[in-house]
Amino acid sequence: MTQLEALQAALAGEHAAMYGVGVAGGKLSGARFKAATDCYEQHRDNRDHLSALVVAAGETPVAAEPAYDLPQAVTNAATAAALVLLIERRVAAVYGDLVEAAEQPAVRAFAIESLLAAASAQVAWGSAPVAFPGAV
Structure with missing residues (x-):
């Protein structure tokens, strides 16, 4: 996988x-809603940074889909939290790929920071720590 392919992924x-996370937030309240909001903002910031990196590489950033199939129904706070946890696991995997494919130190540093986040x-969403986050 090239750096550009990993950035797009x-x-x-x-x-x-x-x-x-937006869907999950609709089923959360209080501190969990605030945590989901913070999570959403972090993903938005990462999206913007990745888009800028793709543009800087002379390519067009991949567009968002109008909607996504969720891997599970979100019917209450417990299923919402489980969805956010699954999302974070999946995001860690794409950042693990970006760490591996990064050719520029700034891209690798961003990927590592995002993987750690x-x-x-x-x-924070209920998982036990793992030795190698992002490893599939």
């Missing part, structure tokens, strides 16, 4: 993450 992952988010 990470961007597609961020589009999907924003959609899923996704790993921290996984713990």
Whole structure:
């Protein structure tokens, strides 16, 4: 996988993450809603940064889909939290690929920071820490 392919894959992952976290947020309240809002904002910032990196490479950023199939029904706070956890696991995987494919130090640093953020988010949403976040 090239750096550009990995950037586009990470961007597609961020589009999907924003959609899923937005859906999950609708079933959350209080501190969990605030955490989902913060999570959404982080994914939005990452999306914007990835888009800028793709444009800087002279390519057109992959567009978001109008909607995404969710891997599970979101019917209450528990299923919403489980969805956010799954999203963070999937995002970690695309950032793991970007770490591996990165050719530029700034891209690799961004990928590592994003991978670490996704790993921290996984713990915050109920996962046990893992030795190699992003490894599939």
